Amino acid sequence: xxxxxxxxxxxxxxxxxxxxxxxxxxxxxxxxxxxxxxxxxxxxxxxxxxxxxxxxxxxxxxxxxxxxxxxxxxxxxxxxxxxxxxxxxxxxxxxxxxxxxxxxxxxxxxxxxxxxxxxxxxxxxxxxxxxxxxxxxxxxxxxxxxxxxxxxxxxxxxxxxxxxxxxxxxxxxxxxxxxxxxxxxxxxxxxxxxxxxxxxxxxxxxxxxxxxxxxxxxxxxxxxxxxxxxxxxxxxxxxxxxxxxxxxxxxxxxxxxxxxxxxxxxxxxxxxxxxxxxxxxxxxxxxxxxxxxxxxxxxxxxxxxxxxxxxxxxxxxxxxxxxxxxxxxxxxxxxxxxxxxxxxxxxxxxxxxxxxxxxxxxxxxxxxxxxxxxxxxx
Amino acid sequence: xxxxxxxxxxxxxxxxxxxxxxxxxxxxxxxxxxxxxxxxxxxxxxxxxxxxxxxxxxxxxxxxxxxxxxxxxxxxxxxxxxxxxxxxxxxxxxxxxxxxxxxxxxxxxxxxxxxxxxxxxxxxxxxxxxxxxxxxxxxxxxxxxxxxxxxxxxxxxxxxxxxxxxxxxxxxxxxxxxxxxxxxxxxxxxxxxxxxxxxxxxxxxxxxxxxxxxxxxxxxxxxxxxxxxxxxxxxxxxxxxxxxxxxxxxxxxxxxxxxxxxx
Amino acid sequence: xxxxxxxxxxxxxxxxxxxxxxxxxxxxxxxxxxxxxxxxxxxxxxxxxxxxxxxxxxxxxxxxxxxxxxxxxxxxxxxxxxxxxxxxxxxxxxxxxxxxxxxxxxxxxxxxxxxxxxxxxxxxxxxxxxxxxxxxxxxxxxxxxxxxxxxxxxxxxxxxxxxxxxxxxxxxxxxxxxxxxxxxxxxxxxxxxxxxxxxxxxxxxxxxxxxxxxxxxxxxxxxxxxxxxxxxxxxxxxxx
Numbered sequence: 001x002x003x004x005x006x007x008x009x010x011x012x013x014x015x016x017x018x019x020x021x022x023x024x025x026x027x028x029x030x031x032x033x034x035x036x037x038x039x040x041x042x043x044x045x046x047x048x049x050x051x052x053x054x055x056x057x058x059x060x061x062x063x064x065x066x067x068x069x070x071x072x073x074x075x076x077x078x079x080x081x082x083x084x085x086x087x088x089x090x091x092x093x094x095x096x097x098x099x100x101x102x103x104x105x106x107x108x109x110x111x112x113x114x115x116x117x118x119x120x121x122x123x124x125x126x127x128x129x130x131x132x133x134x135x136x137x138x139x140x141x142x143x144x145x146x147x148x149x150x151x152x153x154x155x156x157x158x159x160x161x162x163x164x165x166x167x168x169x170x171x172x173x174x175x176x177x178x179x180x181x182x183x184x185x186x187x188x189x190x191x192x193x194x195x196x197x198x199x200x201x202x203x204x205x206x207x208x209x210x211x212x213x214x215x216x217x218x219x220x221x222x223x224x225x226x227x228x229x230x231x232x233x234x235x236x237x238x239x240x241x242x243x244x245x246x247x248x249x250x251x252x253x254x255x256x257x258x259x260x261x262x263x264x265x266x267x268x269x270x271x272x273x274x275x276x277x278x279x280x281x282x283x284x285x286x287x288x289x290x291x292x293x294x295x296x297x298x299x300x301x302x303x304x305x306x307x308x309x310x311x312x313x314x315x316x317x318x319x320x321x322x323x324x325x326x327x328x329x330x331x332x333x334x335x336x337x338x339x340x341x342x343x344x345x346x347x348x349x350x351x352x353x354x355x356x357x358x359x360x361x362x363x364x365x366x367x368x369x370x371x372x373x374x375x376x377x378x
Numbered sequence: 379x380x381x382x383x384x385x386x387x388x389x390x391x392x393x394x395x396x397x398x399x400x401x402x403x404x405x406x407x408x409x410x411x412x413x414x415x416x417x418x419x420x421x422x423x424x425x426x427x428x429x430x431x432x433x434x435x436x437x438x439x440x441x442x443x444x445x446x447x448x449x450x451x452x453x454x455x456x457x458x459x460x461x462x463x464x465x466x467x468x469x470x471x472x473x474x475x476x477x478x479x480x481x482x483x484x485x486x487x488x489x490x491x492x493x494x495x496x497x498x499x500x501x502x503x504x505x506x507x508x509x510x511x512x513x514x515x516x517x518x519x520x521x522x523x524x525x526x527x528x529x530x531x532x533x534x535x536x537x538x539x540x541x542x543x544x545x546x547x548x549x550x551x552x553x554x555x556x557x558x559x560x561x562x563x564x565x566x567x568x569x570x571x572x573x574x575x576x577x578x579x580x581x582x583x584x585x586x587x588x589x590x591x592x593x594x595x596x597x598x599x600x601x602x603x604x605x606x607x608x609x610x611x612x613x614x615x616x617x618x619x620x621x622x623x624x625x626x627x628x629x630x631x632x633x634x635x636x637x638x639x640x641x
Numbered sequence: 642x643x644x645x646x647x648x649x650x651x652x653x654x655x656x657x658x659x660x661x662x663x664x665x666x667x668x669x670x671x672x673x674x675x676x677x678x679x680x681x682x683x684x685x686x687x688x689x690x691x692x693x694x695x696x697x698x699x700x701x702x703x704x705x706x707x708x709x710x711x712x713x714x715x716x717x718x719x720x721x722x723x724x725x726x727x728x729x730x731x732x733x734x735x736x737x738x739x740x741x742x743x744x745x746x747x748x749x750x751x752x753x754x755x756x757x758x759x760x761x762x763x764x765x766x767x768x769x770x771x772x773x774x775x776x777x778x779x780x781x782x783x784x785x786x787x788x789x790x791x792x793x794x795x796x797x798x799x800x801x802x803x804x805x806x807x808x809x810x811x812x813x814x815x816x817x818x819x820x821x822x823x824x825x826x827x828x829x830x831x832x833x834x835x836x837x838x839x840x841x842x843x844x845x846x847x848x849x850x851x852x853x854x855x856x857x858x859x860x861x862x863x864x865x866x867x868x869x870x871x872x873x874x875x876x877x878x879x880x881x
Contacts, residue, residue, distance in 0.1 A: 003588060174691065174699075182701040186716065187687075189694035193635030203640055204715050249524075250515040254532040261529035264522055265614065272519075294640045298632075337633060343532055344630025350617055351626040359618035363611030365566075367604065368462030372469060373565040639718050 053102050057109040063090050064113030074118050080125055083114060084158035087127045095129065103129065103229075104222055126156045126221040130232035132208040135161040137201030138183075139279075140215035141191065144171040149218030151181050156221040160207050164215070165197035173215065194341065199296040202288050211282045219280060223319055227282035230316035236287040237306055239274040241315035245322040246273060255339050258346040262300055265361055266307045266353060274315045276303045277342060287311055300342075300349035308353065393417065394451040395424035401431035403497055403550075404474030407452075408466025409434050409484035411441040418487045420450050425490035426480060427497055433473055434484075435466035443484070463608070464545075464565045471551075471561040479556060481564075482548040486589055495585035496550040505555040505579035506571070509548060510586045512541030522606055526613035530568055533617055533628055534575045542583035544571045545609060555579050568609075568616035576623055645673040645736060645799075646719030650709035652680040654727045655689055657847065662695065664730045668776070671737050676716055678709040705817030706795065711810040722805060724798040728847035729756075730772060731797075734780040735842050739799050742787050742839040750804040750834025751826055753793035754842035761881040762790050763838055772845060779843055786840030791880035793836045795822035796846055800829070807832050814872075820865040823877040 067073065067086045076082035087110055091098065098106060107127040115122040128134065136154050140147060154162060162183040166174050168191025177185055186200060198212055209231045211224060230238035246252060256273045263271040276299035288296075290309050295302045306313060353361055405423040409416065416434075423432045432452040436444030438460030448454045455469060467481050478500045480493060499507035513524045527543040544567035551559070551574075558577050563570045574581050620628055647665065651658050662675060677690045681702040690697040698712055710724050721743060723736075735754065743752045755765045769775045795818075808828045815821035826836050869877045 174687075178687070178699060178701075184701070184712070185697075185699040187691055187697040187699065189691065189696075190636075191634075192639060193633055193637075196635055196637070196639060199640040200716070204712065243518075246518070248516045248518060249520045254537050257525065257528045257532055257537075261525050264525060265610070269522075294637070297635060297637055297640065337631065340535075340630045341633050344627035344632060347533060347617070347621055347628040347630070348626050350614070351621050354614070354618050354621075360611035360614045363607045363614065365462075365608060365611060365615075367608055368465050368565060369459070370462075370465065370562075370565055372457070372461050373465045374468060374472065374562040 053099070053105065056098055056102065056106050059094075060090075060106045060109040061113035064110035064115075065117035068114045068117035073114075074120055078158075080123070081158040081160070083111075083125075084127050085131060087111075088129055088131050091127075091129050092131070103225070124156055125158065126225065128158060128225055129229050130209065132232060133160040133206070134209045134211070134228055135159060135163065135205045135207030136211045136213060137198060137205060138162070138164045138213045138215050139197040139201075140164055140166045140173050140177070141168050142171045143173050143215035144176055146218060147173050147176055147215045148180060150213065150215050151177060151183070153218055153221045153224075154213075155181065157224065161205060163201045163204055165201050167192045167197060193297075194338070195297050195299055198299075199293045202283070202296055203293040205288075208285045209282060210285070210288065212279050214279050217321065219319060223317065224280065226317035227280060230314060231282050231284050234312055235282075235314045235316070236284045236290075236311035237276065237303070237313040238282040238317070239271070239276065239313065239315040240278055240280055240321065241272075241274055241318040242278065242320075242322055243272050243274070243315075244318050245320050253339065255342045258343055259300070262304065262346050262349055265350070266304055268307055268313065271313065271315065275300065276306075277345070278321060280319065280321075298345050298348055300346045301352055304349040304353050308356065393421070394449070395420060395432060396451060397424075397431040397453060398429040400429065401427075401476040402429040403427040403431075403478045403480055404470070404476035405430060405432045405480045405482065405493075406467055406470030406474060407432065407434050407482055407484050408461075408464070408470065409436050409443050409447065410438050410460060412443050412484035413441045413446060415485055415487055416443055416446055417450055419482070419484060420447060420452050422488060422490045422493075423480075423482065424451075426493045427478075429476075431474075431476060433470045435461075435470050437461045437466060463605075464567055467564045467567075468561045471556055471564055474556075477553050478550055479553070480548060480550040486547075488548060488587060488589075492585070492587045493548055493550075496548060499582060499584045500550050500552050503580060504582045504584065505552045505558075506544070506574045506581040507550045507584040508539070508542040508544065508582065509546050509589065510540070510542055510583040511546055511589055513590060515541060523609045526568075526610050530572065530613050530616055533620060534572060535628075535630075536575055536581070539581070539583050543568065544574075545612070547589065548587060566612050566615055568613045569619050572616040572620045576620060643672060643721075643740075644719040645671060645721050645723055645740070646713075646717030647673055647675045647723045647725055648678060648710055648713030648717060649675065649725050649727050650678045650680060650706055650713070651682060651686050651727045652703055653682045653684045653686065655682070655684045655686040658686055658727045659689055661725070661727050661729055661731070662693065664732070668731050668733045669736050670734075671740060673736065674717070674719060676713045678713040680704055680709050703817070705813075707811040707813045707816050707818065707821040710795075710821075711813065714805065714810055719802070721799060721801050723800075724795055726796045726846065729797060730845040730847075732775050732779045732842070732844055734782060735844055736799075738780055738782050738842045739839045741782065741784070742837050743799055743801060745784065745787070746835075748833060748835055749837055750829045750832075751793050751798065751800045751836040752839050753799065753836070754797050754839055754844050756796060756844050756846045758846045758848035759794045759796055761792060761794060763794060765843070767845075768843055775843065775845070780841060783841040788838050788840060789835050790838050791830070791836065792823050792826045792877075793838070797844055798822060798825075800825075804829055804832075804834055807834075812872075814868055815865050817861070818865075819862055820869045820877055823880065824869060824872070826880070827873060827877075 073082045136159055164177050164183045164185045166185060167188040174187050177183055202210060209228055211227055227238040259275040260273040287306060290311060291302045291305050295305055403426055405426060420432055424430055434447040434452045434454045436447060436454055437457040444454050444456045455473060471479055478497055482488060496507040515524060524541055527541040531537055531539040555574060558579055559570045559573045563573055676696045678698045679687055679700060681700055687697060687699055698716060714722055739752050739754060743749055753763055755763050757767045811821045812824050866877060
């Protein structure tokens with residue numbers, strides 16, 4: 001074995017050990033665990049892990065029942081949002097003591113208790129830990145095969161608004177969304193180009209917390225909650241943490257490399273390769289206003305602006321959007337126009353930072369005596 | 379600095395080298411204090427090609443490296459103070475008489491056999507022949523310098539070069555490349571690479587030479603490695619140059635985004 | 642690039658909408674975009690928009706005129722904005738004449754045309770006996786026919802982006818409609834902008850009200866007039 005191969009084998013072994021370790025350490029704001037979607041109570045639920053979880057489940061169940069009898073929630077015009085107000089009031093006042101990883105079971109217990117006492121069928125909803133207004137913006141082109149699944153999951157959440165941007169569609173996406181939902185749908189017959197839909201949606205929305213999704217990938221409502229909670233807890237940008245799904249550096253593509261490079265260049269190595277380029281992610285209203293809807297069209301630029309303005313950016317959730325995309329292919333191959341575009345986006349972002357902070361982004365060359373090299377040195 | 383007048387003749391012996399009067403290859407070696415390795419390095423450099431000249435740019439030496447190099451038969455250009463990284467390359471390149479210029483460092487001994495593939499590439503039409511060495515990349519988190527090298531190559535639409543770089547030695551350039559890049563720009567190696575690629579020179583990662591064991595750039599134990607920031611800044615400078623020469627997207631299409639639609 | 646964003650709220654008015662848009666396409670010679678805000682139609686208005694390539698903002702239910710307009714205004718990217726009823730037919734030079742009036746002075750903020758059916762000073766008897774005649778002879782540019790008023794009706798309501806940036810969107814307390822135009826003109830006036838009738842423009846208005854039966858309409862008018870009075874402490878009908 002050549003010395004190079006020996007080195008590679010050694011490095012891989014060492015890094016495998018390191019990778020397992022880093023996956024276990026939780027350095028995000030909220031837990032990374034993805035809950036299983038709700039199953040009806042007659043089937044098995046997650047077994048209680050420990051005494052405190054049992055106690056909280058009972059408390060939540062009782063709280064749900066109490067709210068059912070005290071308030072006429074089920075007669076409210078927006079039943080789902082109304083009950084969520086009560087739930088989030090209870091949860092937020094107890095949140096310091098409730099382990100986040102049990103959020104799913106505990107919120108389910110509340111809903112169980114509530115529907116039992118109210119005498120209604122147990123709804124398939126997912127309660128969210130916030131009193132703030134929440135909107136979802138979904139980008140759609142030709143997604144008639146997946147959009148139903150996407151919308152159905154979103155309908156389990158107590159949203160204030162759902163905005164669907166359909167552009168350049170030649171299939172039934174629009175009709176399907178119109179038929180199955182109360183969304184506001186904006187329909188452009190021409191394709192607007194990448195990421196423009198997000199800017200349009202953000203411009204129309206009024207909610208305090210905005211979630212951005214693509215119509216081509218249904219995501220369980222449970223898995224979207226950490227993005228919402230991240231903003232509730234003070235993040236301005238809640239990114240999807242794709243780190244667990246990336247291979248070693250040598251296997252990564254151009255886009256991933258640029259994402260990580262710009263994060264480090266902007267002084268945020270902790271963000272690794274996480275980026276507004278990818279969905280899902282969530283923004284606070286403050287982020288939308290500070291960044292400007294127009295800049296959401298070039299996501300790396302938006303992220304750079306956000307970092308420079310000192311907005312709070314974190315990655316509270318990990319959803320595997322990578323594997324499916326890999327299979328779906330548009331992004332493989334040596335000449336990949338979308339990948340090139342994203343690289344170009346990152347250059348736009350760098351240019352913006354350099355205009356403000358200089359061509360070396362404040363990493364001055366104080367070591368060299370360039371006059372000896374001849375020319376102006378610059 | 380004390381000076382004693384000595385005869386400028388070089389005593390020739392079995393361990394000294396003979397520089398060619400009309401060299402095909404100029405080997406440029408910037409050196410500060412490298413007494414330990416210099417003799418072996420110079421000898422290997424001299425063996426690269428039958429018609430070779432070895433140019434040592436001694437800057438800020440306090441251990442007599444300059445005199446040693448002269449004694450060994452190299453052309454030596456001396457400076458009393460340290461000039462900083464890569465400045466020596468520019469100086470050496472300007473002084474070089476060869477059609478091909480090979481750059482290496484004074485602290486790592488590389489056998490002539492490892493240099494030769496770079497020279498052969500230049501002889502066969504390559505303008506910038508790079509070391510394919512990228513540093514350790516089979517891990518999740520790489521050093522920022524490695525990341526920067528990869529990012530620059532990506533931006534220049536040469537991700538085939540992976541993490542190869544003109545920061546890394548050894549590498550060789552043709553005289554044509556020197557003319558196009560400009561000697562002064564060799565001081566900021568990533569910028570030199572950007573210029574080479576953007577101006578259409580033939581840039582290739584040619585041969586693997588393992589320079590990782592004693593990486594002169596990495597100083598272990600330093601929390602904030604100033605070299606790291608310098609090199610990253612160099613890459614940003616290179617990217618800035620590229621952006622200025624092209625447009626704010628490096629000429630990469632945004633696939634007809636309709637940007638006017640949002641106020 | 643002087644673009645006019647034409648915003649057309651629509652509720653179950655497919656045929657009217659088609660005719661309206663057809664006339665826009667026929668008779669508009671300055672750059673424009675059309676945005677239809679559909680208020681939960683159950684006819685095929687939306688299919689028509691989509692097939693004709695017209696930008697469509699589809700609401701799930703009828704949110705009324707001001708809310709629909711406001712969403713269309715948020716979506717609009719033009720330098721000037723135009724709210725247009727779906728039951729209108731526009732005429733040659735309609736927009737260019739109105740734009741001439743709008744930009745003839747820095748302090749003009751809002752312009753409207755004359756029409757056969759509208760409350761207030763904009764209503765005039767039909768100048769010709771058929772639409773064809775209007776198409777052939779109508780709307781010769783004539784700035785002598787421009788005159789200042791206190792209020793322009795929302796049927797065809799052209800204003801600059803500067804005004805919108807300054808005073809904002811329509812006041813949705815006037816949903817489902819009526820007096821939001823009076824309110825807007827008043828706010829514009831308070832900010833120093835004048836409203837003008839471009840008397841050299843005539844457009845046709847069917848006048849099929851979208852707000853339901855007569856007694857409902859009467860009640861709505863009364864309620865909204867009161868809302869205006871509560872807001873501003875004077876009677877909007879003074880300006881009509």
